[in-house]
Amino acid sequence: xxxxxxxxxxxxxxxxxxxxxxxxxxxxxxxxxxxxxxxxxxxxxxxxxxxxxxxxxxxxxxxxxxxxxxxxxxxxxxxxxxxxxxxxxxxxxxxxxxxxxxxxxxxxxxxxxxxxxxxxxxxxxxxxxxxxxxxxxxxxxxxxxxxxxxxxxxxxxxxxxxxxxxxxxxxxxxxxxxxxxxxxxxxxxxxxxxxxxxxxxxxxxxxxxxxxxxxxxxxxxxxxxxxxxxxxxxxxxxxxxxxxxxxxxxxxxxxxxxxxxxxxxxxxxxxx
Numbered sequence: 001x002x003x004x005x006x007x008x009x010x011x012x013x014x015x016x017x018x019x020x021x022x023x024x025x026x027x028x029x030x031x032x033x034x035x036x037x038x039x040x041x042x043x044x045x046x047x048x049x050x051x052x053x054x055x056x057x058x059x060x061x062x063x064x065x066x067x068x069x070x071x072x073x074x075x076x077x078x079x080x081x082x083x084x085x086x087x088x089x090x091x092x093x094x095x096x097x098x099x100x101x102x103x104x105x106x107x108x109x110x111x112x113x114x115x116x117x118x119x120x121x122x123x124x125x126x127x128x129x130x131x132x133x134x135x136x137x138x139x140x141x142x143x144x145x146x147x148x149x150x151x152x153x154x155x156x157x158x159x160x161x162x163x164x165x166x167x168x169x170x171x172x173x174x175x176x177x178x179x180x181x182x183x184x185x186x187x188x189x190x191x192x193x194x195x196x197x198x199x200x201x202x203x204x205x206x207x208x209x210x211x212x213x214x215x216x217x218x219x220x221x222x223x224x225x226x227x228x229x230x231x232x233x234x235x236x237x238x239x240x241x242x243x244x245x246x247x248x249x250x251x252x253x254x255x256x257x258x259x260x261x262x263x264x265x266x267x268x269x270x271x272x
Contacts, residue, residue, distance in 0.1 A: 024116045025124050031111075032128025036094055044136055047090050051082045051140045055147045058204060072235055079148035080231040081203035084165060086140045088198055088223065091133030091169035092176070092190070095125050099177025099270075100186050108270060118264035122174065122257065129170030130163070137162060153236030161229040164249045168226070169194075171256035178263050178270060197223045207239055222252050 036043040059075040102108040111121060141150070152158065172194075180186040201207075201223035207215055218224050225245030232238035238245075264270070 025120045028124030029127050036132050047086050047136050075148040079144045080234045081227050083140050084227045084230045087133040087137040088169045090136040091129045091166040092173040094132040095129035095170050095173030096177040100180050121264045122260045126170040130166035133166035154233045158233030165226040168253045174260045
């Protein structure tokens with residue numbers, strides 16, 4: 001019989017993945033989706049209730065007191081903006097809360113130990129966040145139908161700006177989660193960056209009616225182009241230039257993706 005103790009012992013070589021480790025990306029993505037679906041009452045139902053409260057305050061309670069905007073009823077004008085707000089806020093919240101919880105609870109090794117590259121980590125977290133944003137947006141749209149008769153003027157615009165907004169805010173949430181060292185830091189980003197940008201982007205009003213220089217400043221807010229393009233898909237009218245909105249949203253999403261990749265690769269505030 002062969003004496004196994006005398007045989008040379010060689011450690012197993014790491015599994016090689018040509019190109020992208022799609023199994024790892026899929027696993028991380030499903031982990032993120034199941035994480036927020038496990039508490040669906042908090043992550044999906046609660047944002048929908050918040051949006052319905054906005055509809056009741058700004059539309060139902062006024063009982064037609066607001067004049068039409070762009071020739072349409074105020075409810076049809078404000079509803080797409082509220083749906084987009086739900087997409088933006090929830091995509092950001094999913095990625096940022098997942099990373100800050102992993103850092104504070106010491107469970108970051110769950111996704112740092114597997115053979116996942118910085119690109120694959122960025123893809124898994126951002127796609128999971130985008131899924132929550134889109135899901136909340138769909139449920140919100142169904143729930144606001146009794147209050148606003150939403151039509152579809154351009155389906156491509158709805159799909160493009162909806163997906164782009166969820167990806168952009170998912171990547172921004174990744175950066176916020178990596179940067180934050182405690183929940184107070186994350187709350188500061190949410191309260192002083194995300195919330196002002198979403199509320200001051202023409203959700204409840206026409207930007208062109210703002211006094212200067214605020215009307216001009218609003219066109220430097222990327223959220224304005226996302227909400228404006230998304231609303232265009234429903235009502236067929238846009239305040240800004242759609243081409244500019246498409247280019248701006250693509251460039252910002254690409255830039256955030258590059259920054260997220262570099263931060264994951266360096267391990268800043270994640271491995272140190």
